[in-house]
Amino acid sequence: MxxxxxxxxxxxxxxxxxxxxxxxxxxxxxxxxxxxxxxxxxxxxxxxxxxxxxxxxxxxxxxxxxxxxxxxxxxxxxxxxxxxxxxxxxxxxxxxxxxxxxxxxxxxxxxxxxxxxxxxxxxxxxxxxxxxxxxxxxxxxxxxxxxxxxxxxxxxxxxxxxxxxxxxxxxxxxxxxxxxxxxxxxxxxxxxxxxxxxxxxxxxxxxxxxxxxxRATWRLRAEGAPFEMKDALKGRGYRWDDGSRGAPRAWWVDVGEEALEAEIAFLRAEIYQRDVDFAPRRIDASDRFSARI
Known part of the structure; x- marks a missing residue:
């Protein structure tokens, strides 16, 4: 057949x-x-x-x-x-x-x-x-x-x-x-x-x-974010780093360069509700997905 x-x-x-x-x-x-x-x-x-x-x-x-x-x-x-x-x-x-x-x-x-x-x-x-x-x-x-x-x-x-x-x-x-x-x-x-x-x-x-x-992306870490804001962060796509890889425990997200300033503004206005300095880390294919970041 x-x-x-x-x-x-x-x-x-x-x-x-x-x-x-x-x-x-x-x-x-x-x-x-x-x-x-x-x-x-x-x-x-x-x-x-x-x-x-x-x-x-x-x-x-x-x-x-x-x-x-x-x-x-x-x-x-x-x-x-x-x-x-x-x-x-x-x-x-x-x-x-x-x-x-x-x-x-x-x-x-x-x-x-x-x-x-x-x-x-x-x-x-x-x-x-x-x-x-x-x-x-x-x-x-x-x-x-x-x-x-x-x-x-x-x-x-x-x-x-x-x-x-x-x-x-x-x-x-x-x-x-x-x-x-x-x-x-x-x-x-x-x-x-x-x-x-x-x-x-x-x-x-x-x-x-x-x-x-x-494309390069930027990693933002919301270290010390108030506990009661965890649902807002999760809803926006943030993930939890429990510190097992050596970095301080924190919520984090990767965003494109075009969205970086808006994401920082969101964190300051909605999460910390005050002016906070951030040190975003640039990520590309050479280190993306690695446990080193």
């Missing part, structure tokens, strides 16, 4: 949505000419969500090539490895990742091999870079020196009709599914989203991400 014809008929009926399985792409050589860059998509599985104490148990990195217009031109090599952590993997993590003690027993990820694989990337991207970057910076210095982007937060998925930010949900809304529980498959699915045009704007997903990554 002609499966493609069947899928087309089901879709045309208006009563069904058919998802296509994402098949792995064979690695291709870099483009032979033109102005292009190499990107690196990364994903880690870990023993938990603590950025200081939990450990990487799987790392996948997939190279891809792109033009300066943000169009993905091809997929390169994949690096994938497991690592045995210093303490047992919990049943909850096994249920979430599919990784158990038998898979990682005796496994080591070579930091030198990771460094060599990532060193030539013009940008490193993850789906939730605020988690992956701190984890990887602890593992290898190469991730400290690379610019970073985030496919989850640096594309306005809501304006493109998405109703969630999880990779599996974005893939389904784009019309495909993939085998989960493997970091390399997550990388491949995310690159597929970035290589497609977004459904509303028509822009390439990667072009939209690169545009956001190239």
């Amino acid at each position: 002609d499966l493609e014809a069947m899928a087309a008929a089901l879709t045309a009926s208006g009563r069904y949505r058919v998802l296509t399985k994402l098949e792995p792409s064979a690695a291709t050589p870099p483009p032979s000419g033109g102005d292009w860059r190499m990107g690196l998509f990364v994903d880690v599985e870990t023993t938990g969500l603590d950025l200081v104490h939990d450990e990487i148990i799987e790392l996948a990195m997939v190279r891809f090539y792109y033009g300066l217009d943000g169009q993905v031109l091809g997929i390169g090599e994949t690096f994938q490895g497991f690592r045995e952590p210093s303490r047992p993997i919990t049943p909850e993590i096994t249920a979430l990742t599919g990784i158990d003690e038998a898979i990682v027993r005796g496994q080591v990820i070579d930091p030198d091999a990771v460094r060599d694989f990532a060193a030539s990337a013009a940008i490193v991207i993850a789906h939730n870079a605020a988690f992956d970057r701190p984890m990887l910076e602890r593992f290898s210095e190469v991730f400290v020196t690379r610019p970073w982007g985030c496919s989850m937060t640096q594309i306005d998925w809501a304006s493109e009709g998405a109703d969630g930010l999880k990779l599996v949900h974005l893939a389904a809304q784009a019309g495909f599914f993939y085998d989960g529980h493997r970091a390399a498959n997550d990388c491949a699915a995310a690159i597929e989203l970035l290589r497609r045009r977004l459904p509303v704007s028509g822009d390439f997903g990667l072009a939209r991400l690169l545009s956001a990554a190239r």
Whole structure:
């Protein structure tokens, strides 16, 4: 039976949505000419969500090539490895990742091999870079020196009709599914989203991400803000820093340069209700998402 014809008929009926399985792409050589860059998509599985104490148990990195217009031109090599952590993997993590003690027993990820694989990337991207970057910076210095982007937060998925930010949900809304529980498959699915045009704007997903990554933002920390103002800060998009990374505890937000003065005015008028000096920190792709800020 002609499966493609069947899928087309089901879709045309208006009563069904058919998802296509994402098949792995064979690695291709870099483009032979033109102005292009190499990107690196990364994903880690870990023993938990603590950025200081939990450990990487799987790392996948997939190279891809792109033009300066943000169009993905091809997929390169994949690096994938497991690592045995210093303490047992919990049943909850096994249920979430599919990784158990038998898979990682005796496994080591070579930091030198990771460094060599990532060193030539013009940008490193993850789906939730605020988690992956701190984890990887602890593992290898190469991730400290690379610019970073985030496919989850640096594309306005809501304006493109998405109703969630999880990779599996974005893939389904784009019309495909993939085998989960493997970091390399997550990388491949995310690159597929970035290589497609977004459904509303028509822009390439990667072009939209690169545009956001190239813009500088400013971090404002509302240190010593009155406790009773926490709901107002949360409602405006501020996040809480509990001080576990070494900075004083405070609410913080990142804003573009065009919104900086208005945000300072809001803090003075609505939160502190007095004149307060601030020292905003400029953030760009070289340090964005890092635990160092």
